[in-house]
Amino acid sequence: MSQPRAPYEARASPGPCVERQLRSIDVRTSIATVSLSGSLTEKLTAAGRAGFDGVEIFENDLLASPLTPEEIRARTADLGLSIDLYQPMRDIEAVPEAEFARNLRRARHKFELMRRLGTDTVLVCSSVSPLAVDDDALAADQLRRLADLAQDFGMRVAYEALAWGRHVSTYDHAWSIVEAADHPALGTCLDSFHILARGGDPKGIEDIPGEKIFFLQLADAPLMAMDVLQWSRHYRCFPGQGGFDIAGFLGHVLRAGYRGPLSLEVFNDVFRQAEAGPTAVDARRSLLVLQEATGLAAPPAPVAATGVAFAELVTPDVEPVTALLGALGFTRRARHRSKPVDLWQHGEARVLVNTGPAARRDGTSLAAVGLESPDPAAASRRAESLLAPVLPRRRAPEDAPLDAVAAPDGTELFFCVTDRSGHPEPDGWTGDFVPVPHERLPQYVARIDHLALTQPWHQFDEAALFHRSVLGLSAQDSVDVADPYGLHRSRAVTNADGSVRIALGVGPAPTDEGARAQHIALATDDVVTAARRFREAGGRLLAMPANYYDDLAARYEFADGEPETYRELGILYDRDAEGEFRHCYTETVGRVFFELVQRDGGYRGYGAQNAPVRLAAQHLPRRPGR
Numbered sequence: 207m208s209q210p211r212a213p214y215e216a217r218a219s220p221g222p223c224v225e226r227q228l229r230s231i232d233v234r235t236s237i238a239t240v241s242l243s244g245s246l247t248e249k250l251t252a253a254g255r256a257g258f259d260g261v262e263i264f265e266n267d268l269l270a271s272p273l274t275p276e277e278i279r280a281r282t283a284d285l286g287l288s289i290d291l292y293q294p295m296r297d298i299e300a301v302p303e304a305e306f307a308r309n310l311r312r313a314r315h316k317f318e319l320m321r322r323l324g325t326d327t328v329l330v331c332s333s334v335s336p337l338a339v340d341d342d343a344l345a346a347d348q349l350r351r352l353a354d355l356a357q358d359f360g361m362r363v364a365y366e367a368l369a370w371g372r373h374v375s376t377y378d379h380a381w382s383i384v385e386a387a388d389h390p391a392l393g394t395c396l397d398s399f400h401i402l403a404r405g406g407d408p409k410g411i412e413d414i415p416g417e418k419i420f421f422l423q424l425a426d427a428p429l430m431a432m433d434v435l436q437w438s439r440h441y442r443c444f445p446g447q448g449g450f451d452i453a454g455f456l457g458h459v460l461r462a463g464y465r466g467p468l469s470l471e472v473f474n475d476v477f478r479q480a481e482a483g484p485t486a487v488d489a490r491r492s493l494l495v496l497q498e499a500t501g502l503a504a505p506p507a508p509v510a511a512t513g514v515a516f517a518e519l520v521t522p523d524v525e526p527v528t529a530l531l532g533a534l535g536f537t538r539r540a541r542h543r544s545k546p547v548d549l550w551q552h553g554e555a556r557v558l559v560n561t562g563p564a565a566r567r568d569g570t571s572l573a574a575v576g577l578e579s580p581d582p583a584a585a586s587r588r589a590e591s592l593l594a595p596v597l598p599r600r601r602a603p604e605d606a607p608l609d610a611v612a613a614p615d616g617t618e619l620f621f622c623v624t625d626r627s628g629h630p631e632p633d634g635w636t637g638d639f640v641p642v643p644h645e646r647l648p649q650y651v652a653r654i655d656h657l658a659l660t661q662p663w664h665q666f667d668e669a670a671l672f673h674r675s676v677l678g679l680s681a682q683d684s685v686d687v688a689d690p691y692g693l694h695r696s697r698a699v700t701n702a703d704g705s706v707r708i709a710l711g712v713g714p715a716p717t718d719e720g721a722r723a724q725h726i727a728l729a730t731d732d733v734v735t736a737a738r739r740f741r742e743a744g745g746r747l748l749a750m751p752a753n754y755y756d757d758l759a760a761r762y763e764f765a766d767g768e769p770e771t772y773r774e775l776g777i778l779y780d781r782d783a784e785g786e787f788r789h790c791y792t793e794t795v796g797r798v799f800f801e802l803v804q805r806d807g808g809y810r811g812y813g814a815q816n817a818p819v820r821l822a823a824q825h826l827p828r829r830p831g832r
């Protein structure tokens with residue numbers, strides 16, 4: 207089959223000129239209703255509001271809907287969505303003639319339904335039926351006859367290889383059957399999951415004529431060694447959230463000449479249960495990032511943060527918070543000129559304490575993070591283009607304008623510039639604070655080492671993609687840590703020099719309020735001194751069990767007295783190929799606690815090895831007698 211080829215298709219890999227050409231392609235985005243939670247109406251509404259152009263309607267969603275096909279069509283159109291695909295038709299091909307006659311009858315009903323829905327493409331997935339025989343000629347013949355019927359209705363059939371199809375399980379096999387059938391109303395549907403999960407080489411996609419690729423489904427997945435059907439039905443995720451090279455895959459499909467919608471088809475147990483609205487936004491963001499990676503779109507470039515300017519705590523009960531900060535050697539340096547917000551500082555670590563109205567709503571929590579930005583306005587434009595909710599720039603007329611967005615968990619992220627000039631009238635956010643007299647205390651904290659933010663259970667993957675794409679941070683591997691009452695997962699996102707480190711977590715982390723835990727880790731170059739000073743100032747360190755220290759002494763050789771000091775203060779120890787890590791924890795106030803950390807050498811982790819012991823210790827006070 208011959209087809210016109212665009213000039214760039216001859217090139218082996220997309221260079222800048224290719225990227226420019228791709229950018230002029232107007233791609234449409236679509237999402238399968240199976241990817242979202244709720245009723246069909248809720249799914250359609252979420253997809254429409256998130257800005258998708260179309261949907262794939264899953265048969266079960268239609269069957270369960272009280273709306274007539276005409277009403278679904280009208281609702282979809284009202285939301286600005288087209289119905290790009292109806293799916294799936296199963297177990298159609300390569301079956302005995304009597305069975306195929308029944309399949310055609312079923313198909314006729316579906317084509318009538320599709321006409322009422324106003325959609326023209328149906329997905330047929332490769333048969334898993336025990337009746338199906340291993341006979342490509344028969345499969346091609348029956349698919350041709352199905353396509354004939356489809357054509358009578360003005361419809362098209364897109365044949366997709368399921369990775370677990372009985373006889374057809376690879377895209378090239380499905381394409382060879384479609385090619386043999388040679389019918390204008392029959393094409394293939396490519397699904398990145400089925401192709402990449404089997405480890406197949408997607409390069410061969412470039413040999414399929416673009417107009418014979420009737421549909422493209424995109425899904426990523428974490429790399430797992432498990433049965434492919436279970437993997438597909440439970441663990442798919444949005445592009446950029448798993449381990450597949452979806453951008454590379456899409457490059458092959460575009461070079462084949464495909465110009466249809468990019469459609470997300472994600473079967474995922476978490477998304478099935480989470481609110482559809484935010485999931486749809488997460489989904490759209492994943493496609494925007496993918497479009498950027500493949501040269502299909504050019505949103506404003508990421509502006510990586512260069513440090514943490516401040517962490518902001520809100521609290522209805524300020525005394526325990528300021529007592530904790532005081533014991534940690536922070537002093538109150540300045541007061542916001544119009545709001546009940548104090549700036550506390552130790553070294554270059556700044557903590558804002560806000561006792562305003564939000565505090566009464568949320569209890570003591572970490573509500574905002576100031577990220578030091580080389581270009582706050584550009585960082586905000588990037589965030590907005592990737593669908594981050596932008597917050598009002600000026601809270602009060604006299605305040606300095608601040609660019610800020612909300613992260614998926616509601617944490618406010620400010621892009622700011624800290625004025626360290628020492629001028630009496632500082633610029634930027636610091637200019638809104640009026641200095642107050644303060645004591646000069648010994649400084650043993652250098653800066654904020656990292657922030658740990660426990661995410662809502664259903665937003666872990668979304669949070670990682672958000673921080674990576676919106677903030678230009680890179681994500682490390684996710685680690686699983688045993689918590690006595692569940693599993694704690696953690697994934698750090700960092701900038702290149704480690705001056706911004708955010709540990710995103712999910713799990714039953716213990717807090718006074720039973721809510722998601724958040725913590726601020728402070729960098730020190732002498733954790734023993736820091737811990738002692740904290741104690742002397744009346745602070746309480748989290749005690750660790752003696753068994754931990756017995757094990758530590760067995761694992762490593764320490765200088766005389768070292769393990770005893772750690773045991774006395776509750777200091778934990780870890781080591782990797784690059785260096786050493788010593789850390790200890792304060793008690794928890796509301797949802798928040800502090801950690802003191804000493805990194806030596808090039809240690810890059812967060813003490814995950816010690817986390818089960820620390821989590822157990824944090825649960826203890828809340829579960830007395832256990």
Ligand SMILES: O=C(O)c1ccc(O)c(O)c1
Nearest residue numbers: 294331366397438439471
């Ligand atoms: O899991 C399935 O059965 C199934 C159905 C339709 C698809 O497009 C698909 O990729 C998987």
Ligand SMILES: [Mg+2]
Nearest residue numbers: 366397423471
């Ligand atoms: Mg599919």
